[in-house]
Amino acid sequence: QVQLVESGGGLVQAGGSLRLSCAxxxxxxxxxxxxxxxxxxxKDHEFVARISWSGxxxxxxxxxxxxxxxxxxxxxxxxxLQMNNLKPEDTAIYYCAAxxxxxxxxxxxxxxxxxxxxxTVSS
Numbered sequence: 001q002v003q004l005v006e007s008g009g010g011l012v013q014a015g016g017s018l019r020l021s022c023a024x025x026x027x028x029x030x031x032x033x034x035x036x037x038x039x040x041x042x043k044d045h046e047f048v049a050r051i052s053w054s055g056x057x058x059x060x061x062x063x064x065x066x067x068x069x070x071x072x073x074x075x076x077x078x079x080x081l082q083m084n085n086l087k088p089e090d091t092a093i094y095y096c097a098a099x100x101x102x103x104x105x106x107x108x109x110x111x112x113x114x115x116x117x118x119x120t121v122s123s
Contacts, residue, residue, distance in 0.1 A: 009117030021094030031101035
């Protein structure tokens with residue numbers, strides 16, 4: 001059974017930093033894209049960042065570019081999101097997700113999802 005478990009969320013003041021982690025288990029994630037998404041109250045699900053299997057290819061939403069950095073540890077089956085210079089508008093539940101290399105769905109459709117971790121940024 002595939003499990004993605006996020007950790008590291010919490011309350012931080014604007015300008016502060018948090019590091020989210022996602023531990024993946026239940027199968028091999030060889031070749032999988034790993035991503036982070038978020039959902040703020042009353043807003044749609046939003047793509048934040050994603051990273052390739054090798055870690056050599058990353059992509060970020062414009063709203064977080066230059067502030068957030070995604071990384072992964074293939075041996076440990078973990079993916080992290082370092083969030084710097086946080087803003088109140090970053091407040092959301094953050095979800096870790098995995099996308100199969102064989103997926104033919106649109107690029108923002110992922111196959112496995114975690115339960116989410118709350119990030120709250122106070123002004």
